[in-house]
Amino acid sequence: MGFLDSLKEKALEASEAVKEKTTSATEAIVDTALKIKCATNWHAGEFNNEEGKPECFFSKVCPDCGKYITKTKHFFNEPPVIEDPNRCYGYRVCELCGFKQSDYFHNYERADKNEQCVIIERCSLCGHERFGKPEHEWIHNREGDAFFKICRDCHIKIRVYE
Numbered sequence: 001m002g003f004l005d006s007l008k009e010k011a012l013e014a015s016e017a018v019k020e021k022t023t024s025a026t027e028a029i030v031d032t033a034l035k036i037k038c039a040t041n042w043h044a045g046e047f048n049n050e051e052g053k054p055e056c057f058f059s060k061v062c063p064d065c066g067k068y069i070t071k072t073k074h075f076f077n078e079p080p081v082i083e084d085p086n087r088c089y090g091y092r093v094c095e096l097c098g099f100k101q102s103d104y105f106h107n108y109e110r111a112d113k114n115e116q117c118v119i120i121e122r123c124s125l126c127g128h129e130r131f132g133k134p135e136h137e138w139i140h141n142r143e144g145d146a147f148f149k150i151c152r153d154c155h156i157k158i159r160v161y162e
Contacts, residue, residue, distance in 0.1 A: 038065040047071060054097035072099070080105040088126045117154045 037043075043062035047069075050059050059070045074094035082090035082105065091102045108130065111122035119132035137152040140160070147160040 034064045038062060038067065043067060043069055045069075054094075056094055056096040056099075072097075074099055074101065076101070082125075086126055088123060088128065113153070115154060117151060117156075 043060070044064050045060040045062050047058040047060045049055055050057060053059075056072050056074045057070065058073065059068065061068055075096050076092045077095055078092065080090045080092040080103075082088060084090070088104050088106045089102070090105055091100050092105075093100050106123040106128055107125050108121040109124050110119055110132070111129070112120040113135065114120060117134045117136045119135055120129055121132050122129050136154065136156065138149040139152050141148045141150055148157055149160055150157045
């Protein structure tokens with residue numbers, strides 16, 4: 001075996017060693033990434049309905065960590081039963097499994113707009129109020145080279161970049 005053959009063999013051995021280290025480093029990175037993904041409850045797999053369970057019950061087993069995960073998607077078709085009309089508090093029942101969900105069931109409608117153009121919504125049943133999104137009436141204006149939009153109602157001024 002000559003010098004060049006010996007050098008070629010050593011180069012191949014070094015190449016294989018680097019390949020093994022690279023592969024093991026890549027596997028370690030992938031393994032760590034999967035652990036982080038699962039630790040943050042971002043599991044892989046598809047939810048399916050389990051046999052013998054209500055149609056609103058779904059589960060899956062994460063293929064990366066083996067965790068059994070469940071979720072429900074209840075079906076509420078009937079209107080809620082209001083137990084306290086002064087607060088719109090009541091319940092509704094899942095038609096698939098009979099689960100009873102208690103909550104507030106307001107019927108909000110647009111009632112007013114405040115001085116900052118924020119919509120005020122009021123429940124038509126109990127009078128409870130909440131803030132909606134702002135609704136401005138914009139006027140477009142130019143001042144020199146700058147363009148602005150100014151609300152006709154609350155006079156807020158915003159520069160528009162083109």
